[in-house]
Amino acid sequence: MGKMNRLTGLAALSLVVFATACSSGGNGESQGSPSASAGQSASAGQAGSASFTYVLPTQHANWLKDEKWLPIIEERTNTKLEITDAGDGSTYYSNMDLRIGGGEFPDAGIVRLAQADVYGTQGAFVDLKPVIEQHGPHIKKFMEDNPEFTNLITSSNGAIYGLIAEYPKIPEIIFYREDLFAKAGIESTPRTIDELTEALRKLKAEYGNNGQFYPLTGRDQFxxxxxxxxxxxxxxxxxxxxxxxxxxxxxxxxxxxxxxxxxxxxxxxxxxIDPEWVAGTETEESWQTKMLNGQGAVSYDYYTRPVLFMENGGKQNDPDFSMTALPYLKDIEGGQSKATPMFPRFYTDRVMVVNAKSSDKAADIIKFLDYLYTDEGQELVTYGVEGESFEVVGGEKQYTLEYSVQTLKPIGEQKWNFLNNHLTFPKPVDSEAFYKWNDQLVRDYALTLFTDEYVDDLPILKxxxxxxxxxxxxxxxxxxxxxxxxxxxxxxxxxxxxxxxxxxxxxxxxxxxxxxxxxxxxxxxxx
Known part of the structure; x- marks a missing residue:
């Protein structure tokens, strides 16, 4: 009984760490950089000739307020930013409907693409196309280089009512217990469906006598x-x-x-295969417990899961515990199968618009955003400040902050964030840098597997x-x-x-x- 209570606690801890690792800022912080330490809290911003209010979901607003790069951007663009929030998930977007309808929408904010189109054509939002033409040369260049992006943000009337945030390429991964495979005599990793089936059979033969071991397990859709x-x-x-x-x-x-x-x-x-997974009764906690205590050996889930299992209960429960990613299988015709990112490259639930009542601020807002599309702005939000969060070695930028130390810094404390899957502002994303700002294990398989050879970029429907x-x-x-x-x-x-x-x-x-x-x-x- 004590063992199971301990496992349940470990599973709960893994949940907390998972939420933090997938959602919290990339959390680097050190003292001594004049540019970084000069800023006050992100919500207060820097004194400047330009200013605007910005609403986004509560969780993301909290992260954005902690971003150590934000005060630097405010200083460099001479802008003061006031961040507000309005709930999370569907509640947030419902609140946007109410605020827009009630005339209480701030200067700028995040809406869905469909909301941008509908309310924009009704006159609620600024047509950003001419503003970008005049004040956003780097955004314009990005649009020219990415016609899918331009097509998505352009309404049927030719106007552009919002800019979409880019998302890094993150597919789910197949991962497995290396130690259980070795003990079951599986000498090579499966590369086809048939080989995977045989591996599952060997695992079942080795560990299935107690009736509680199902080699393939998971959560959500099986x-x-x-x-x-x-x-x-x-x-x-x-x-x-x-x-x-x-x-x-x-x-x-x-x-x-x-x-x-x-x-x-x-x-x-x-x-x-775990019957509870098939039946839809598997909870996240029960799945985690099974993977931690050896009741499952193969799963298919979020890309950081192997590290979280390794660091939050795996080794404590079993000294031999070892988990890593399995390359995506060959398809049934013998070619290399391709996984799909969890979210499309341009995420249509993350569209920044400008209130038509704040049209006098549109130029300043676009200038602010345009900085994020420059090489200097991209370096800042992707790597931070040289000498503080990264160094250049052999012509390549390398993070100097310890990922595993940084990720658990609390909300409310300024930090570097290089997990650019967060909603902050619409801006380009360097997927390779995103993989590098991760635990070494994730870094190794992400840089290998999250490539065009193994992952598809599919069209986005509007x-x-x-x-x-x-x-x-x-x-x-x-x-x-x-x-x-x-x-x-x-x-x-x-x-x-x-x-x-x-x-x-x-x-x-x-x-x-x-x-x-x-x-x-x-x-x-x-x-």
Whole structure:
């Protein structure tokens, strides 16, 4: 009993560290840099001839206030910034609707792309296109070099009502217990679905006698490895295949997806996959506990998980505990499969707009943002200050701060942040530098695996407000029956001979109507 309580505590600690590592600032801090130490708190800003108020989700606002580079930017751009917040998640965007409708939107803030388009065409936001033309040369250059970005931010009337934040390329990873593989006699890492299946069988034979060991386990949606079956949702030759989730979903009507379901059915029948994961009853805490105490050996989840397991319970529970990433498998045709980033490169929930009532400040706001697109501004938000947070060795910038020490610095303390997956301002992101500002283990596999050889960048769909509403309503009626049906097939409650009948049921549930909305969105963007 004591052991399980300890494991539960470790799992809870891992949750805290995970939230901090994925969400907190990249936390470097040292004394003695005049430029860095000159700034007061980010919310107070620097005295300057320009100023503006800026609203964004509460969590991100708190991080931004702690950014050690922000006072330096304020000083260099002669700008004073006042940061405000308005909740998190869907609550935040609902609050933006209310603030815009009630005339209480600040000078600038973050909205969804659809909100930017709708309210912008109604006159609520400044058309930034002429402002960028006159005051944002580096933003303009970025737009010219990235036509997808320009297409996304340009409304049907030709105006630009907001700038989208770029996101680093971060796919989920397959990871495994190296020590359990070695003890089970698995001498080489699996490279195909068949080899993975055989490895799971060996693991089950070695550790499955107590009935509580399932080699493949996880949390959330169990339908992973879709890239290896060549069954991802996609846009091919102008046609949307499957409900489009930027490659994170699947094409229900693909024959290869049926093969994937059959593979999971085999895993379930041979007790190679955690039944709680398949049933949807696995919690994050129970999954973590299983991975920590050896009840699971392979999983597919967030890119920092191996380090978090290693540092938060793994070694304490088992001195031999060793975990790392598995290269993405070959696909069923023998080629290299490609994973999909968790979020698209240009994240349409992160769009900065300028209040039309603050049009007199638009030029200053764009000048402020334009600095973030310069080489100097990029160096500051990506590496910090030379001599304080990085040094140049052999012509390359290297961080001098210890990542593992910095990441747990508390909210409310100024710090360097080089985890540029945070929402701060719309600005370019250096993905390679993002990987480098991580634990050594993550750095090693991210720099190897998060490349064009292993990861796809897929098109981003831009929806109208009506399309978003219709799509959400339809999905509410589709996802339940879809998930339940897949679980029935995998668990053997339903025979695979019923597959065509199931597809007809999904048509009745209006699966294809969701795809039709995605198709319409793609065609509108393509013309």
């Amino acid at each position: 339908m992973k490895f879709t890239e290896a079956f060549l069954a991802k949702d996609a846009i091919k030759d102008g046609k949307v295949n499957g409900i489009y989730e930027n490659g994170k979903g699947f094409d229900l009507y693909s024959p290869n997806f049926k093969k994937q379901v059959e593979w999971f059915r085999l895993l379930y029948a041979e007790k190679l 929806y109208s407000t009506q399309q978003l509403q219709d799509r959400a309503n339809l999905l509410a009626g589709v996802k339940g029956p879809l998930q339940a049906g897949l679980v029935d097939f995998v668990t053997g409650k339903r025979d695979m001979s019923d597959w065509e009948t199931f597809l007809q049921e999904m048509e009745t549930a209006k699966y294809k109507e969701v795809v039709a909305i995605d198709q319409a969105a793609w065609e509108a963007m393509s013309h």
